[in-house]
Structure formats: C-alpha cells, structure tokens
Amino acid sequence: MIALASFSRNAFLALAAVLVCVATAFAQSDPLPSWNDTAPKQAIVAFVDRVTAENTTDFVPESDRIAVFDNDGTLWVEHPMYTQLAFALDRVKLLAPQHPEWKDKQPFKAVLDGDLKALAASGEKGLVELIMATHAGMTVDEFQEIVTEWLATARHPRFDRPYTELVYQPMLELLAYLRTNGFKTYIVSGGGVEFMRPWAKDVYGIPPEQVIGSSIKTEFILRDGLPILFRLPEVNFVDDKAGKPVGINAAIGRRPIAAFGNSDGDLEMLQWTTVGGSIPRFGLIVHHTDAEREYAYDRNTEFGRLDKALDIAPNNGWTVVDMKADWKEIFPQK
Amino acid sequence: MIALASFSRNAFLALAAVLVCVATAFAQSDPLPSWNDTAPKQAIVAFVDRVTAENTTDFVPESDRIAVFDNDGTLWVEHPMYTQLAFALDRVKLLAPQHPEWKDKQPFKAVLDGDLKALAASGEKGLVELIMATHAGMTVDEFQEIVTEWLATARHPRFDRPYTELVYQPMLELLAYLRTNGFKTYIVSGGGVEFMRPWAKDVYGIPPEQVIGSSIKTEFILRDGLPILFRLPEVNFVDDKAGKPVGINAAIGRRPIAAFGNSDGDLEMLQWTTVGGSIPRFGLIVHHTDAEREYAYDRNTEFGRLDKALDIAPNNGWTVVDMKADWKEIFPQK
Numbered sequence: 001m002i003a004l005a006s007f008s009r010n011a012f013l014a015l016a017a018v019l020v021c022v023a024t025a026f027a028q029s030d031p032l033p034s035w036n037d038t039a040p041k042q043a044i045v046a047f048v049d050r051v052t053a054e055n056t057t058d059f060v061p062e063s064d065r066i067a068v069f070d071n072d073g074t075l076w077v078e079h080p081m082y083t084q085l086a087f088a089l090d091r092v093k094l095l096a097p098q099h100p101e102w103k104d105k106q107p108f109k110a111v112l113d114g115d116l117k118a119l120a121a122s123g124e125k126g127l128v129e130l131i132m133a134t135h136a137g138m139t140v141d142e143f144q145e146i147v148t149e150w151l152a153t154a155r156h157p158r159f160d161r162p163y164t165e166l167v168y169q170p171m172l173e174l175l176a177y178l179r180t181n182g183f184k185t186y187i188v189s190g191g192g193v194e195f196m197r198p199w200a201k202d203v204y205g206i207p208p209e210q211v212i213g214s215s216i217k218t219e220f221i222l223r224d225g226l227p228i229l230f231r232l233p234e235v236n237f238v239d240d241k242a243g244k245p246v247g248i249n250a251a252i253g254r255r256p257i258a259a260f261g262n263s264d265g266d267l268e269m270l271q272w273t274t275v276g277g278s279i280p281r282f283g284l285i286v287h288h289t290d291a292e293r294e295y296a297y298d299r300n301t302e303f304g305r306l307d308k309a310l311d312i313a314p315n316n317g318w319t320v321v322d323m324k325a326d327w328k329e330i331f332p333q334k
Numbered sequence: 335m336i337a338l339a340s341f342s343r344n345a346f347l348a349l350a351a352v353l354v355c356v357a358t359a360f361a362q363s364d365p366l367p368s369w370n371d372t373a374p375k376q377a378i379v380a381f382v383d384r385v386t387a388e389n390t391t392d393f394v395p396e397s398d399r400i401a402v403f404d405n406d407g408t409l410w411v412e413h414p415m416y417t418q419l420a421f422a423l424d425r426v427k428l429l430a431p432q433h434p435e436w437k438d439k440q441p442f443k444a445v446l447d448g449d450l451k452a453l454a455a456s457g458e459k460g461l462v463e464l465i466m467a468t469h470a471g472m473t474v475d476e477f478q479e480i481v482t483e484w485l486a487t488a489r490h491p492r493f494d495r496p497y498t499e500l501v502y503q504p505m506l507e508l509l510a511y512l513r514t515n516g517f518k519t520y521i522v523s524g525g526g527v528e529f530m531r532p533w534a535k536d537v538y539g540i541p542p543e544q545v546i547g548s549s550i551k552t553e554f555i556l557r558d559g560l561p562i563l564f565r566l567p568e569v570n571f572v573d574d575k576a577g578k579p580v581g582i583n584a585a586i587g588r589r590p591i592a593a594f595g596n597s598d599g600d601l602e603m604l605q606w607t608t609v610g611g612s613i614p615r616f617g618l619i620v621h622h623t624d625a626e627r628e629y630a631y632d633r634n635t636e637f638g639r640l641d642k643a644l645d646i647a648p649n650n651g652w653t654v655v656d657m658k659a660d661w662k663e664i665f666p667q668k
Contacts, residue, residue: 063541140583184543197587207397208587209518209543218583220576220602226610227602229583242554249474249552249563251585253531253542268554268561276560 031177034170034329040284041326043319044174047282048181051257058280062182066256068248068269069175071189071196071213073262073304074286075204077166079295080157082303084191085127087150091134099133108133120302132233135192136216140229144198151199161334164203168286169329171260175204183258188248189213190240190265194231212251214239240265245272262286267309270318283318285309290324365511368504368663374618375660377653378508381616382515385591392614396516400590402582402603403509405523405530405547407596407638408620409538411500413629414491416637418529419461421484425468433467442467454636466567469526470550474563478532485533495668498537502620503663505594509538517592522582523547524574524599528565546585548573574599579606596620601643604652617652619643624658 035041051060072078092102092111102108107126110118119126135143156166175185187196187206193213200206215236218229239247245268248256259266259273262285274283287306288295298306313320321327369375385394406412426436426445436442441460444452453460469477490500509519521530521540527547534540549570552563573581579602582590593600593607596619608617621640622631632640647654655661 193584193587209585211587215584218580220579220606222605227579227605229579229606245554245561245563246552250527250549251543253527253545271556271561272554272563 031180032170032173034173034327036326036328038326040319040321044282044284047258047280048178050280052181060257060279064254064257064279065181065183066186066252066254067178067183067258068186068188068256068260068273069171070261070263070266070269071187071191073288074260074266075167075171075187076163077156077159077294078304079297079301082191083163084195086154087147087195088130088134090150090154091146092130095134128235131192132216136231136233138231140194140218140231143194143231147195148198159331161331164199165334166331167203168327169332170327171286172204172332174260175206178258179205184210186210186212186248186252186256188239188244188269190238192216193239212239212247242268244269248272258282260284260286261309262288263304263306264309265304267312270309270316274316274318283316284321285313285318286321287323289322290327290330293330294323365514366504366507368507368661370660370662372660374653374655378511378616378618381592381614382512384614386515394591394613398588398591398613399512399515399517400520400586400588401512401517401592402520402522402590402594402607403505404595404597404600404603405521405525407622408594408600409501409505409521410497411490411493411628412638413631413635416525417497418525420488421481421529422464422468424484424488425480426464429468462569465526466550470565470567472565474528474552474565477528477565481529482532493665495665498533499668500665501537502661503666504661505620506538506666508594509540512592513539518544520544520546520582520586520590522573522578522603524572526550527573546573546581576602578603582606592616594618594620595643596622597638597640598643599638601646604643604650608650608652617650618655619647619652620655621657623656624661624664627664628657
C-alpha cells in the first residue's frame with residue numbers, strides 16, 4: 001500500500017506538473033491576456049494572422065507593417081482632462097510668482113483661481129496661450145527634463161497613481177503583440193511630441209523617432225559656443241484631425257496598415273489608413289464605456305469626443321472596443 | 335619525376351588555393367574597399383571601433399547610434415546643378431504647353447529659352463516659383479510616380495548615366511558599414527523629402543521614414559470617397575543650414591552621434607551633432623577635389639558652396655575627405 005500510495009502520489013504529481021506546463025504554455029501562447037475573447041480580440045488576431053501568412057495574397061512584408069496609435073484616450077487616460085493640460089496648469093501655478101500680471105489676466109487668472117469654467121470659456125485661444133506660456137522659452141533638452149520631473153511626482157486626481165501607470169494594459173499587450181509580428185509601432189497624437197518622447201520608450205516601448213505629435217517652433221542657436229534648440233512660443237504643427245495623415249506622411253512617408261484611436265480627432269487617420277488600397281487594413285476605436293473602472297464618455301465630452309467616427313465605424317469596417325465588455329483589465333497591476 | 339611533378343603541382347595548387355582564400359578573407363574583412371588607407375578611413379574605423387567597444391566608457395548603445403547624411407554632394411553628384419533642379423527644369427518644359435503664359439514670364443521664360451544666366455538672376459524667389467509650379471498640384475502618390483518615371487529615363491549630362499547611379503561608392507560602403515555596426519542611418523537634406531523617398535531605399539538602403547528633407551504643405555482630402563494627400567504650392571519647411579538641426583530634432587527626437595556633409599548647408603548639422611555632449615561624436619566633410627573623376631569646387635560655386643565649414647573644420651575636429659586622394663573609386667562600376 002505504501003508503495004502503491006507512493007506511486008500514485010508520484011503519478012499524480014507528474015500529471016499535475018504536466019497540466020501546469022500545458023496551462024502555462026496556453027497562457028504564454030495568448031499574447032493578449034487582458035482582452036476578453038470577444039469580437040475585437042478575434043478581429044485583431046485574424047488581421048495579424050492574415051498579413052503575416054507567407055505565400056498568400058494578403059501577406060504584407062515587414063517593411064510595410066506600420067501601425068499608428070493615438071495616445072490620449074487610446075493608450076493612456078485622458079479624463080478628467082488631458083494629462084498635458086494638467087501639466088500646463090501645474091506649470092502656471094509654479095511660474096506664477098515670476099508673472100504677477102497673470103493674477104488679472106485670462107486664462108491665467110482662471111487657472112490660479114481654480115476656475116475651470118472661466119478656463120473653458122477662454123476656448124482654444126486661451127489654451128494656446130497657456131501652452132505657449134508653459135511650453136516655450138527653454139531648450140528642447142530642458143523641456144524634456146521638466147516633463148520628466150513633473151511625471152515623476154504628479155498623480156492622477158481619481159486613481160492616485162502616476163500618469164505613466166494609467167496606461168491601458170490591453171493596449172500595452174497589443175503594442176507588444178504587433179511588434180512581435182514584425183510591425184513598427186508609432187504614436188500619432190494631438191498632444192505635444194516633446195511631451196511624449198521622454199517616457200514613450202520606457203512606458204510603451206516606442207522610441208523618440210516613432211513619436212509623432214503637435215509641435216511648436218524651435219530655433220537652432222549657439223549659446224556660449226554650445227549648440228541648442230530653443231523652443232519658441234509659436235505653433236508649428238497641429239497633429240490632430242486632418243493633420244494626422246499629414247503628420248504621418250511627413251514622418252513615415254507611407255500609409256500605415258493599422259490605426260488605433262478613440263475620438264473624432266482620429267477619424268482622418270483611420271480613413272487614411274484603412275480606406276482604399278489593395279492590401280489588408282485594420283482600424284480600431286476604443287470606446288470608453290466603463291465608468292466604474294475608468295470613464296464612460298463619447299458624444300458629449302470636452303476631452304476625446306467620439307461622435308462622427310462612431311457613426312461611420314460600421315460602414316468602414318472599423319472594430320469598436322467596448323472597454324467594459326472587451327477588456328479584462330484596464331490598467332497594469334500595481 | 336612524373337610523380338614528383340604531380341606532387342609539386344598539387345602542392346602548388348593547394349598553396350595557391352590557400353593564398354586565394356587568405357586574399358579573399360582580407361578583401362572581405364575590409365568594409366570600406368573604395369577608401370584609400372588614409373586619415374579619413376582610419377578616423378571612421380577608429381570611431382566605430384570606439385563606440386562599439388563594450389564595457390568601455392566610450393561605448394554607445396545601439397539605440398543612440400544615429401548617423402545623419404546630407405544627400406546632394408555627400409551621397410550623390412550635385413554638379414552641374416542639383417538633380418532636383420534638373421528635374422524641375424525638365425518638368426517646366428513638359429508642362430509648358432499647358433502654360434502658354436510661361437513664354438513671357440520669368441523664371442519660366444529663362445528655363446524654356448535655356449538661358450541659365452537669366453535663371454540665376456531670378457534668385458531664390460525664382461527657384462521657389464519653379465518648385466511650386468512643378469512640385470505641387472498633385473497627390474503625394476502621384477508625385478512619387480512622377481519622380482520615379484523621371485529618374486528612370488533622365489541622364490546626367492556629363493557622365494551619361496542615370497542620376498541614381500551617380501552615387502558615391504565609398505559612401506555606399508560607409509552607410510552599409512555603419513548599419514552593420516548597429517547604426518541607424520538617416521538622410522538629412524535640403525532637397526525635397528518626397529523627391530528622395532521613392533528611391534532612397536533601393537539606392538542607399540534607407541527607408542522613407544529615415545529620409546528628412548525640405549517639404550511643401552500637403553492637405554488631406556477625400557476625393558471621390560478616397561483619402562488623398564494633395565500637394566499645395568506653399569513652403570512648409572526648409573531643411574537647410576540652421577533648419578537641419580530643427581529637422582533632425584523634429585523627426586528623430588535626439589542628437590545624432592555622427593554627421594556627414596559637404597557644404598556650408600551642413601554646418602549647423604555638424605555643430606549640432608558634434609559640439610558638446612559627453613559621448614564620442616564624429617563629423618565629416620566631403621571635399622570635392624577631383625575635377626577629373628567628378629568635380630572640383632568649394633568656396634566659389636552655386637551648388638554646394640563649402641567655405642565657412644571648411645575653415646572651422648580643424649577646430650571642430652571634423653574629418654575632411656579629399657575626394658581625389660582618399661577615394662579609390664567615385665561611382666559604382668557600371
């Protein structure tokens with residue numbers, strides 16, 4: 001009995017070990033573990049299988065496997081306001097002692113008074129003024145340090161975590177999955193390119209040269225014999241809406257085959273990527289439907305309005321992610 | 335005797351075979367066979383050895399091994415005029431029937447009359463007019479086809495070869511050598527980015543996203559339901575002189591560690607790349623000194639003037655290539 005019990009126990013352990021191995025293998029073979037096995041995940045996997053199947057008509061060579069991702073609301077959280085706007089507001093407060101005139105001047109007064117209604121009333125013009133006052137007047141290197149320092153201490157008001165931790169775990173997995181399959185992944189954001197570059201590599205695995213965004217003008221000068229690029233208070237390029245295809249072409253020089261967005265700001269990028277052409281193409285919209293774990297918004301919001309793109313998604317064959325139903329996890333585990 | 339003769343003959347053949355192998359091995363081990371073994375080649379190899387030597391203070395990780403190359407006069411021929419200008423002149427002649435007014439209007443009249451003096455007199459303003467009339471008014475895709483078709487038939491007036499064959503063999507070897515050593519190679523040219531992208535991959539091994547250049551504005555529109563980018567007759571960015579560091583930063587987001595140019599248009603790029611910073615850096619100027627095999631020019635020329643950069647090269651530690659003395663070959667063999 002002892003021998004038999006021992007044998008059985010060993011056999012059991014061996015069987016258990018095998019099962020663990022099989023389970024692990026299965027788990028490892030799922031590159032998108034935070035996605036439920038619903039339509040969006042199936043569509044993504046089917047597309048990737050299709051373009052990577054050699055000796056088929058749908059095969060796309062690696063050099064053409066370009067995938068573009070919006071940032072705010074697609075890769076990281078954009079509510080209650082764009083993270084870059086939170087950065088600008090913090091900088092206004094920080095710089096206020098050097099600008100006594102701001103106490104009586106909009107939109108700065110609104111920021112210093114915490115009057116978000118007055119701030120909203122200042123409109124796009126006010127926003128541009130805020131950006132110029134807080135994002136210009138230093139070198140490119142200095143600005144990168146300012147961004148890095150701010151991100152190291154700033155925390156999201158609701159989730160009380162650093163903003164760089166409030167990235168979407170399913171999208172991190174998607175970025176890695178695409179790269180494993182020979183895709184080159186780019187950010188194409190309405191946000192400032194120099195605001196994203198300092199951390200995009202660490203957080204998303206995307207190097208600076210694959211970050212496309214809005215920009216202000218810079219000027220090359222020698223300062224004390226050393227070359228610098230100085231940031232000027234003048235808009236250079238707005239990488240939003242119809243600007244996104246322009247920005248993509250300027251930086252990449254060819255059409256992507258996959259685009260991922262979440263708002264009407266991504267509509268033209270999705271069109272440019274998916275409409276027409278002879279090779280397979282993929283478009284996806286992240287629909288924020290999860291008020292409990294993140295936020296729920298679409299047609300009526302200041303940040304990340306999704307209206308027209310949601311309407312035309314079906315006709316264009318774009319996959320729409322229902323965040324609540326399709327994502328197992330929202331943010332990376334702490 | 336017969337046996338001995340036979341033995342000797344076999345031994346001789348074996349020895350010969352060994353010598354051929356050794357010679358081949360030596361030849362294969364030289365990544366820059368078209369460079370004479372003079373100071374520039376030695377400086378290039380020393381720099382590459384230095385930044386790739388692991389566990390040394392000078393080691394540079396692959397992600398930072400960015401090398402930027404001017405195009406006109408650095409990678410391909412720029413005399414008797416910039417190739418893109420030859421393209422524009424040909425297009426003026428081609429389009430003239432649709433523009434009867436050009437017969438009496440400068441700078442077009444000068445082009446149609448073959449009056450290069452009057453053309454030069456029209457200055458930069460005239461040049462911009464020529465570019466706008468010949469480079470705008472079509473989609474980005476259409477323009478790429480126009481360029482490709484022109485390059486397929488156009489021939490250089492002196493060498494009677496396609497322009498894409500009038501690239502410098504030593505520089506092709508240098509591009510490949512740097513890439514073999516983990517460098518990412520970029521073109522940073524005053525020429526039009528869309529004029530270079532269609533052929534840079536085939537000719538230089540440089541994909542579209544690593545070509546930086548001057549550009550005109552483009553507009554995204556839906557034409558018959560299909561998304562296009564339309565080229566507008568408006569300057570967007572001039573990637574020359576102080577524009578080069580700006581263009582580099584906009585596209586790459588960090589400083590290169592090696593820069594290669596041939597004219598004062600590359601001076602700021604060379605400064606931005608090599609002056610200051612803690613890691614090893616390399617700057618090189620191609621000096622056109624070979625009137626027999628190519629051209630000889632520097633301080634007094636319309637195309638590719640090299641004056642101030644030549645003066646300050648020694649103080650900045652920039653390597654100057656004497657084309658006549660340092661290059662065994664100029665162009666690839668036919």
